[in-house]
Amino acid sequence: xxxxxxxxxxxxxxxxxxxxxxxxxxxxxxxxxxxxxxxxxxxxxxxxxxxxxxxxxxxxxxxxxxxxxxxxxxxxxxxxxxxxxxxxxxxxxxxxxxxxxxxxxxxxxxxxxxxxxxxxxxxxxxxxxxxxxxxxxxxxxxxxxxxxxxxxxxxxxxxxxxxxxxxxxxxxxxxxxxxxxxxxxxxxxxxxxxxxxxxxxxxxxxxxxxxxxxxxxxxxxxxxxxxxxxxxxxxxxxxxxxxxxxxxxxxxxxxxxxxxxxxxxxxxxxxxxxxxxxxxxxxxxxxxxxxxxxxxxxxxxxxxxxxxxxxxxxxxxxxxxxxxxxxxxxxxxxxxxxxxxxxxxxxxxxxxxxxxxxxxxxxxxxxxxxxxxxxxxxxxxxxxxxxxxxxxxxxxxxxxxxxxxxxxxxxxxxxxxxxxxxxxxxxxxxxxxxxxxxxxxxxxxxxxxxxxxxxxxxxxxxxxxxxxxxxxx
Ligand code: SF4
Ligand code: SF4
Numbered sequence: 255x256x257x258x259x260x261x262x263x264x265x266x267x268x269x270x271x272x273x274x275x276x277x278x279x280x281x282x283x284x285x286x287x288x289x290x291x292x293x294x295x296x297x298x299x300x301x302x303x304x305x306x307x308x309x310x311x312x313x314x315x316x317x318x319x320x321x322x323x324x325x326x327x328x329x330x331x332x333x334x335x336x337x338x339x340x341x342x343x344x345x346x347x348x349x350x351x352x353x354x355x356x357x358x359x360x361x362x363x364x365x366x367x368x369x370x371x372x373x374x375x376x377x378x379x380x381x382x383x384x385x386x387x388x389x390x391x392x393x394x395x396x397x398x399x400x401x402x403x404x405x406x407x408x409x410x411x412x413x414x415x416x417x418x419x420x421x422x423x424x425x426x427x428x429x430x431x432x433x434x435x436x437x438x439x440x441x442x443x444x445x446x447x448x449x450x451x452x453x454x455x456x457x458x459x460x461x462x463x464x465x466x467x468x469x470x471x472x473x474x475x476x477x478x479x480x481x482x483x484x485x486x487x488x489x490x491x492x493x494x495x496x497x498x499x500x501x502x503x504x505x506x507x508x509x510x511x512x513x514x515x516x517x518x519x520x521x522x523x524x525x526x527x528x529x530x531x532x533x534x535x536x537x538x539x540x541x542x543x544x545x546x547x548x549x550x551x552x553x554x555x556x557x558x559x560x561x562x563x564x565x566x567x568x569x570x571x572x573x574x575x576x577x578x579x580x581x582x583x584x585x586x587x588x589x590x591x592x593x594x595x596x597x598x599x600x601x602x603x604x605x606x607x608x609x610x611x612x613x614x615x616x617x618x619x620x621x622x623x624x625x626x627x628x629x630x631x632x633x634x635x636x637x638x639x640x641x642x643x644x645x646x647x648x649x650x651x652x653x654x655x656x657x658x659x660x661x662x663x664x665x666x667x668x669x670x671x672x673x674x675x676x677x678x679x680x681x682x683x684x685x686x687x688x689x690x691x692x693x694x695x696x697x698x699x700x701x702x703x704x705x706x707x708x709x710x711x712x713x714x715x716x717x718x719x720x721x722x723x724x725x726x727x
Contacts, residue, residue, distance in 0.1 A: 258512065258519040263478035266516035267457050272508045275308050279504070283312035293321055296562040299329060304511035307563040311507055311555065319555065326558035326586045329565050335663065335700075337638045337670040338630055339590040340623070341390040341428070342383055343572070345599045346371050346410050348612050350396025352432075352469030354455070356500060356544065358537040358614060359396045361469065366537050367610040369599035370401055376413045382602035384422025386594055386623045387681035389639040389673065391424050392451060394614070397432035397470060404438045407431055411445045421680045421723055426641035428493070432471065433480035439487025448644045449526050450484045451493035452477075456501040457509025465500060481517060481525075490650025491526035492517070493570070498556070499533030499547045507556060514564055523651045527568040527590065528560055530583075534574050534615040554582050561587025566657045573597075573619040577629070580619060584635065593626035627677065628686040631693050638670035639677055642726035664703050665727045668710035671697055672725050675717050 256268035282288050292306045302310075310322055347370035350359040358366050371379065383391065393410065395402045407429070414424050426448040433452060442450065456462050459474045466472045481492045494513055496506040510528065518524040532553065533541045541547060548556070560569055571580060571588045573595040580591060596602050598613040606612060621629070627637045642665065643653050656662055671694050678690040694714065701707040706727065713725040 258516045260516075261479065261482055261520065263475040264459065267478060267509050267512055269459060271512070272457070272505055275305050275508045276312075276504055278305060279308040279312035282309050283314060285309075286315065286318070289313050289315070289318050293318070293325065296322075296325055296329075299332070299565050301565055302511075302563040304508045304515060304563075307511055307559050308504065308508050310562075311504055311559055322555070322562065323558050323586060326561040329561055330585070330587045330589075333565055333657070333662070334589045335636075335667060336634055336697075337589075337636045337640075337666055338584060339390070339568070339638045339640060340388070340593050340627070341392055341590060342386075342388045342592055342623075343430075343595050343597065344376075344379060344383065344391045344393050344414075345597060345601070345612075345614065346376065346393055346395040346407070347398070347402045348396050348599050348614070349398040349401035350469075351398050352396070352471040353467045354469075354471065355465050355467070356455075356497065356533055356539060358539055360538075363538045367606075367612045369612045370406075371410070371600055373409060373413050375600055375603075376410050377417055379600060379602045380414050380417045380424060381419045381422070384417070384419050384424065385681070387422075387627075387639065387677045388593075388623070389424060390426045390428070390448070390641050392428040392430055392592075394430045402431075404434065404441055408441055408445050411442075411447065415446065421676070421721075423724070425724075426644050430493075433477045434483075436483045436487045439484045439489055443488040447489070448641070449491040449493045450481075450489045451495070451527070451529065452480050452484075453495040453497060453529065453531065454478065454509070454513065455497045456506060457496065457513070458501045458505055461501045478513075481513070482520065485517070485521045490523065491644070491653070493527035493529060494525045495529030495531060495570075497531050497533055498553070499541060499544050501546055503546065503548050503552060503556065507559070510560075511563055514567065521650075523654055524564060525567050526649075526653070527570050528564065529570040529572070530557060530560070530588075531572060531574055534618075536613065536615040537611055539615075550579055550582070553579065554586060557583040557588060558586040566654055573617045574615060576618040577621070581633070584630075591626075594621065594623040624681070624683050624686050627682065628689060631686075631689050636667075636670045636693065636697060637674055637677070638666070639673035640666065640669040640726070642669045645726065664701065664706045667697070667701050668706055668713075668727050671710060672713055672717065675714050676723055679717060
């Protein structure tokens with residue numbers, strides 16, 4: 255029944271296979287010889303299967319866990335260096351016809367303020383985001399064919415790309431909207447989106463159906479097969495994720511990796527990103543009513559194991575997590591974070607009055623983008639506003655072959671430095687700029703190819719002296 259190449263949800267995410275995997279992992283969690291063998295395999299940096307990774311997740315031996323964390327940290331360094339890509343979510347509309355029991359936008363929530371941005375409001379939000387320094391957005395909207403049809407989403411994307419305010423520009427729009435048809439995915443692809451992101455929420459079909467009692471999202475197969483339709487519609491880069499806290503984390507972890515294996519088996523390219531959101535408090539939602547919450551330690555272990563299981567897949571963490579948690583998991587493998595996020599509709603222009611709350615969840619990390627950028631640099635990271643790959647057509651397997659050739663260091667690193675330089679020139683506070691300039695000078699020496707290093711140095715001068723923008727490798 256289990257078949258990673260099948261296009262049927264229940265065959266590529268087979269419940270029986272997950273249960274056998276969990277059973278196998280539980281039986282082998284003290285099998286140190288097997289655990290060593292799996293860790294040795296992971297050191298080859300070619301990833302792990304869901305079974306192998308599940309054994310590591312089940313293992314409770316402190317020494318072995320420390321080895322897994324060290325390896326994750328090393329793989330993170332080798333593949334992503336010390337760069338962290340920055341993005342912000344933009345909520346377009348919180349109208350939704352679904353009944354997801356963990357989300358305040360569910361149809362039956364009558365006390366949340368319902369809002370949908372007009373194109374004029376989209377423009378104002380985008381200008382506010384550009385004025386902070388953001389270049390990469392993830393747009394979010396509830397599922398509502400009447401209020402948020404695909405035409406509305408496309409119009410918003412078009413508006414977002416068209417706004418050039420001062421030196422600002424949104425250069426990559428990732429899209430997080432409900433599962434849809436191949437035809438609509440093709441329209442999104444033609445509109446020039448970056449990654450299509452859709453969280454599975456849970457891979458457990460039975461729980462999935464209970465957590466989504468009403469609305470089109472109730473259909474487990476349609477939701478789970480969405481990435482295949484997206485790829486059929488021409489979208490190369492897709493982003494997976496589960497909402498940790500809904501189901502047993504070991505089940506979700508195995509399902510997530512099986513989904514990645516399925517995409518690789520069918521389309522020849524795995525997920526571009528994996529997000530790791532955890533259930534949070536929100537209007538009408540009390541996370542304590544869900545009894546599968548995970549501790550910060552388990553969360554860190556999951557992040558480390560995703561890093562070593564799918565080394566080429568970017569990992570995203572949002573402001574749902576606190577500064578302290580973000581600090582820990584960035585080291586272990588997270589490559590992209592949001593900064594200064596507002597999870598309400600229209601929240602960037604003006605704060606919402608208390609009685610008109612439209613937030614999707616409480617933000618734990620409430621710092622400004624300038625503060626986040628400075629914090630990253632202070633503990634040795636390069637905040638990157640790079641969007642080069644997608645704009646150079648390096649998506650899907652072209653992106654993966656660049657990663658696998660080891661040349662990414664000659665692209666990502668200079669691009670990170672140049673986009674950071676733009677940020678420092680246009681948006682940073684004097685203190686952040688001072689730290690950033692010193693960092694750029696030091697990090698320029700870490701570009702492996704001399705020719706690239708020289709060109710990057712020249713571009714940096716042009717950014718500063720001639721006011722030029724948007725160089726990229
Ligand atoms: S999770 Fe998405 S689909 Fe579900 S209620 Fe919230 S916005 Fe709607
Ligand atoms: S060069 Fe490509 S992979 Fe590297 S940071 Fe930029 S967009 Fe991402």
